[in-house]
Amino acid sequence: MSQGKLKPEELARITYQPPAKSWTDPTVEFRKGVICYGAVPETLNYLDLPHAKKWQPTDQDWKLPPDWKKIIFEGMRDRLMRFRSFKVFMDICVRCGACADKCHFYIGSGDPKNMPVLRAELLRSVYRRQFTKAGKIMGAMVGARDLDEKVLKEWFYYFYQCTECRRCSVFCPYGIDTAEITMMGRELLNLLGLSIEWINTPLANCFRTGNHLGIQPHGFKDSVEFAVDELAELTGIKVKAPINEKGHEILFVAPSADYFAQPHYFTLLGYLALFHEIGLDYTLSTFASEGGNFGLFHSNEMMKRLNAKIYSEAKRLDVKWILGGECGHMWRVLHQYMDTMNGPADFLQVPKSSLTGTVFANAASTKMVHISEFTADLIRHNKIQLDPSRNNHWNATFHDSCNPARCMGLFDEPRYVLQQVMKNFHEMPEDTIREQTFCCGSGSGLGTDENIESRMRGGLPRANAVKYVRDTKEVNLLVCMCAIDKATLPPLLEYWTPGVEVAGLHELVGNALIMKGENERLTDLRGTPITKPLENKQDAA
Amino acid sequence: MATFEHGSVKIEVDEDGFMAEPENWNQDVALALASTEGVGAMTESHWKVANYLRDYYKQFGIAPMIRKLCKETGFSLKEIYDLYPSGPAKGACKVAGLPKPTGCV
Numbered sequence A: 001m002s003q004g005k006l007k008p009e010e011l012a013r014i015t016y017q018p019p020a021k022s023w024t025d026p027t028v029e030f031r032k033g034v035i036c037y038g039a040v041p042e043t044l045n046y047l048d049l050p051h052a053k054k055w056q057p058t059d060q061d062w063k064l065p066p067d068w069k070k071i072i073f074e075g076m077r078d079r080l081m082r083f084r085s086f087k088v089f090m091d092i093c094v095r096c097g098a099c100a101d102k103c104h105f106y107i108g109s110g111d112p113k114n115m116p117v118l119r120a121e122l123l124r125s126v127y128r129r130q131f132t133k134a135g136k137i138m139g140a141m142v143g144a145r146d147l148d149e150k151v152l153k154e155w156f157y158y159f160y161q162c163t164e165c166r167r168c169s170v171f172c173p174y175g176i177d178t179a180e181i182t183m184m185g186r187e188l189l190n191l192l193g194l195s196i197e198w199i200n201t202p203l204a205n206c207f208r209t210g211n212h213l214g215i216q217p218h219g220f221k222d223s224v225e226f227a228v229d230e231l232a233e234l235t236g237i238k239v240k241a242p243i244n245e246k247g248h249e250i251l252f253v254a255p256s257a258d259y260f261a262q263p264h265y266f267t268l269l270g271y272l273a274l275f276h277e278i279g280l281d282y283t284l285s286t287f288a289s290e291g292g293n294f295g296l297f298h299s300n301e302m303m304k305r306l307n308a309k310i311y312s313e314a315k316r317l318d319v320k321w322i323l324g325g326e327c328g329h330m331w332r333v334l335h336q337y338m339d340t341m342n343g344p345a346d347f348l349q350v351p352k353s354s355l356t357g358t359v360f361a362n363a364a365s366t367k368m369v370h371i372s373e374f375t376a377d378l379i380r381h382n383k384i385q386l387d388p389s390r391n392n393h394w395n396a397t398f399h400d401s402c403n404p405a406r407c408m409g410l411f412d413e414p415r416y417v418l419q420q421v422m423k424n425f426h427e428m429p430e431d432t433i434r435e436q437t438f439c440c441g442s443g444s445g446l447g448t449d450e451n452i453e454s455r456m457r458g459g460l461p462r463a464n465a466v467k468y469v470r471d472t473k474e475v476n477l478l479v480c481m482c483a484i485d486k487a488t489l490p491p492l493l494e495y496w497t498p499g500v501e502v503a504g505l506h507e508l509v510g511n512a513l514i515m516k517g518e519n520e521r522l523t524d525l526r527g528t529p530i531t532k533p534l535e536n537k538q539d540a541a
Numbered sequence B: 001m002a003t004f005e006h007g008s009v010k011i012e013v014d015e016d017g018f019m020a021e022p023e024n025w026n027q028d029v030a031l032a033l034a035s036t037e038g039v040g041a042m043t044e045s046h047w048k049v050a051n052y053l054r055d056y057y058k059q060f061g062i063a064p065m066i067r068k069l070c071k072e073t074g075f076s077l078k079e080i081y082d083l084y085p086s087g088p089a090k091g092a093c094k095v096a097g098l099p100k101p102t103g104c105v
Helices: A041-046 A068-082 A084-092 A104-109 A116-131 A133-142 A149-159 A167-171 A178-190 A197-209 A217-235 A264-277 A300-316 A330-336 A338-342 A371-380 A402-406 A412-421 A452-473 A483-496 A505-512 B027-034 B044-060 B066-073 B077-083 B087-095
Strands: A250-253 A321-324 A368-370 A396-398 A477-480 A501-504 B002-006 B009-013
Touching: A041 A197, A068 A084, A068 A116, A068 A178, A084 A116, A084 A178, A104 A452, A116 A133, A116 A149, A116 A178, A149 A178, A167 A178, A167 A402, A197 A300, A217 A264, A217 B044, A217 B066, A250 A300, A264 A483, A264 A501, A264 A505, A300 A321, A300 A330, A300 A338, A321 A330, A321 A371, A330 A338, A330 A368, A330 A402, A368 A371, A371 A412, A371 A505, A396 A412, A396 A452, A412 A505, A452 A483, A477 A483, A477 A505, A483 A501, A501 A505, B002 B027, B009 B027, B027 B087, B044 B066, B044 B077, B044 B087, B066 B077, B066 B087, B077 B087
Parallel strands: A250 A321, A321 A368, A396 A477, A477 A501
Antiparallel strands: B002 B009
8 A cells, every 4th residue: 555644444434424515516626545647648649539738637727628618518419419328317317316325435435426326417417508408498496507617627536436337327226327427427528638547558558569558469478478387386287378379269368467467367377277177279369468448448439449359359360259357347348348349240159168068148249258157167067176175275255346247247157166166155245245246446447546545435345345254254365356356456455454365266266176187286376385174164055 | 747856866757756768767766766665775685676677678668477576586575565665566666667557457
């Protein structure tokens, strides 16, 4: 925690008393700890984005173009025409308040404008003023507001305090997708060159090298070979990890953090061990070396541009279908947008496991299968041998990463896998898991350092649920399937709930996997000695 | 973007103090940057980490995997945190003049 100035007990003193001023007052205070750095001109220029400038949100002068209001209104008009959902979401909300206390940022900050209904209202009020008869005639009487520079700054402040996790949408009786409102808000800000650096640098890197981190092909190869060597040291088995090879059955795409950061890397070892053991006919790709897509956090067009490489590479490498790794937001893009953005992928086949014969009909249109479904199917058909006692040093709970959970409904597959590869598993309280899962507080491009106070506030509900199972069930491991989670949950837990580590699902699969001809496993994939078995602590339920 | 001055060193840095022009790195720059990172003195161990990062960066244009850094230098992750309190990415990479890693890290 490099900038955790406030101690947890201080940050936890949250007041839910609304401020005296009216919600229509747009004044916000930009300060370090709550807001991200502005995008620098170099990355905007690299991405051919407009109005690049040297600028920070904390500056008084945002160097807006003279016709900025016209740009915003035309941008809104264009999007209201193109996206029926945007129009419906602007019109349909009855302000019932069902979403109000469901947002992790509201719970962690007490700021009423972090209530999803009110955050959306910041945009909706301007929509009403500009695009509805009632708003044009009656103005403030019907909750309409004029757009001015303060309102624009307020948009920036709050649309970069939403992680597009969609927990609020679960509770909305109309099914309003609040993430899409944030996406529209960010798109409008982009028209004026107002974005954040933590999103734009990965975007530029992804165009340049194929992944958010900016790893070039020879670096990718170096990292994968290093992992292959280390896996050989751990297991005695030298696996193959083909890169950019044509004619294999499957293209495997993972988030780039899996071959860069920790604890992500141990998940990579798990993938490699599993693929070897089942003899999977696959290749990795340096061009499609990123499952994630920070375009989702930027704009529809950017998401589409970045996503195109996956089908393009699948075609070039002449594979039959695509398998995807433990990335969170990637699955929102792949599962809900890819088919219509860059499909149809009619050059691919409906995914079918050559080991079990299972046809993944749920992926019939996208041709892309989530690894937890794939592995659950292998285990269900007894295709791999497992020794769950090798994970006895862990006592785990499972964090449903927002997008695989709420965008795909992947609730049971990871839990099934987890309970086959380890013995000690406990659920967090039911209103904090599955479709009601709480976000890590750092998704949608907000996982940087300068906004660390916001991140700790936003992650408080998740950390609090982890604390419950740590204190009542002695849980010492939080398992998840998302690279942003793996990067941001460790500092979150260190802050609120020390003593709980973070791991990917396939790290635990790799630990338990019995590989033919392997040496006796003396350590887990982290190199931690496998100790004597703990008592079986699995819930009776 | 700002200018960072320390003794005779004058370099352009980003908002978090990472070098804007990594090609201008030298040992004096490392010492100057180390003073911002809670690194008391640059010992042989500090240089081992910084030089390894530097060499890798020259070859690959990016920092190495954390696991690789640990293995090749012989330091555990905890030992690297002991050397560079902000950690391998934000502390050691900064002193070695590498850009800040971004994305899901």
